[in-house]
Amino acid sequence: MRIALPNKGRLHEPSVDLLERAGLHVVDGADRKLYAETVDPDVTVLFARAADIPEYVSDGAADVGITGLDQVEESATGDLIDLLDLEFGRCKLVLAAPEDGDIESVADLDGGTVATEFPNVTRDFFADWDVEVDIAEVSGATELTPHVDIADAIVDITSTGTTLRMNRLEIVADVLESSVRLFAREDVVDDEKVQQIETALASVLAADGKRYLMMNVPEEALDDVKDVLPGMGGPTVMDIAGKEDVAVHAVVDDSDVFETINSLKDVGASDVLVTEIERLVE
Ligand SMILES: Nc1ncnc2c1ncn2[C@@H]1O[C@H](COP(=O)(O)OP(=O)(O)OP(=O)(O)O)[C@@H](O)[C@H]1O
Ligand SMILES: O=P(O)(O)OC[C@H]1O[C@H](OP(=O)(O)OP(=O)(O)O)[C@H](O)[C@@H]1O
Ligand SMILES: [Mg+2]
Structure with a gap:
């Protein structure tokens, strides 16, 4: 499976960065190299001009590509499927x-x-x-x-x-x-590897602006804590061996963290830990 990325210009760095954050590390991708392996032996990266990438994918030189929608529209290749808005290069x-x-x-x-x-x-x-x-x-x-x-x-x-x-x-x-998109040739959209790449990139986007909160909560305060946490599908609650408290984990928007922690303290949560989330596979 080959993925085409911009070799230079403003889209190069954020594209490589996104791949890295998705865990698809480029191995030996030295400057000016036009071809590189990744940690997945089945995925190789091809570096091409942003404007040429739709053509490369359409012709089969690559299977999926990352470039601006403007370039995809301009190439008029017609057989490319827009899989994911990568939310940069707007x-x-x-x-x-x-x-x-x-x-x-x-x-x-x-x-x-x-x-x-x-x-x-x-x-x-x-x-x-x-x-x-x-x-x-x-x-x-x-x-x-x-x-x-x-x-x-x-x-x-x-x-x-x-x-x-x-x-x-x-x-x-x-x-x-x-904006920049992940796109694929029509005949490969259902390939397992293509879907794995789509899931991996989507997981980076989903984690953007999110924080992971961990805390200890006395059993009797659990309902109040649950009310405070907006949570995605509700917080995770775990027993702590040998203690009355339970451990509560939840995903919270970065913009809500300050207010949420204040409210959590008010209702009795303690030892609140805030961490970044690298990826969130939905
Ligand atoms: N000012 C901008 N702000 C946001 N995105 C941009 C901007 N200019 C270009 N882009 C996006 O980046 C893509 C590539 O532009 P960029 O300037 O990196 O490459 P280029 O001009 O084709 O490079 P080069 O001519 O050096 O090969 C564009 O097709 C567009 O999708
Ligand atoms: O609205 P703005 O923020 O001013 O951005 C617009 C400019 O950005 C791009 O040029 P780029 O910087 O990529 O230079 P290029 O002409 O060398 O591609 C584009 O071709 C415009 O000229
Ligand atoms: Mg430009």
């Missing part, structure tokens, strides 16, 4: 035009030129609007093109909006919301 593809120009709606671009690194997504977008445009395909610095008479507008990525602002461009319309 951005938007937008149609943007000069702030001081006269393009204020999609229709204003009729007969105009749009520069983009995403010609397929852009073509589909204007086809949906039934607006005729020429597409100028560029491979970077797209934001410059409306100011040098290459294009009237652009379709490009934005997240904080800084680059658009710096280049005196404003959003005319949203084209696509994107």
